[in-house]
Amino acid sequence: MIENNQKGCLLIxxxxxxxxxxxxxxxxxxAGSVEGELTAREIIIESTxxxxxxxxxxxxxxxxxxxxxxxxxxxxxxxxxxxxxxxxKYSEIEIEKGGHLHGDVQSNT
Numbered sequence: 001m002i003e004n005n006q007k008g009c010l011l012i013x014x015x016x017x018x019x020x021x022x023x024x025x026x027x028x029x030x031a032g033s034v035e036g037e038l039t040a041r042e043i044i045i046e047s048t049x050x051x052x053x054x055x056x057x058x059x060x061x062x063x064x065x066x067x068x069x070x071x072x073x074x075x076x077x078x079x080x081x082x083x084x085x086x087x088x089k090y091s092e093i094e095i096e097k098g099g100h101l102h103g104d105v106q107s108n109t
Contacts, residue, residue, distance in 0.1 A: 007026075011029045014048045017032055018033070027040060027044065033052075035052045036054075044061045053068050056073075057071075058074045058075075059075045062078045063081050071090075074092065086104070089106050
């Protein structure tokens with residue numbers, strides 16, 4: 001998890017819900033919920049986290065839920081507690097036992 005004084009990062013804590021368009025230069029950690037567009041170098045969706053909308057990142061680590069449009073330019077991992085649903089484009093992907101991936105899935109390599 002990121003430190004709350006780390007520059008270029010965003011932490012959406014558990015119990016927090018936000019809507020909008022978010023462009024973050026470094027790391028986003030989501031333990032709450034996001035609806036809208038989320039762009040960052042690295043996105044971490046914690047087990048309590050939920051993101052619905054357009055997600056774009058270099059690396060994506062899903063322990064919670066992600067829905068709709070997902071683009072992971074380098075590496076995406078769906079952890080055993082993670083669930084991804086929607087249109088998914090990835091370069092490299094790993095799915096742990098118990099992780100779920102549903103929808104239109106395409107490699108962008």
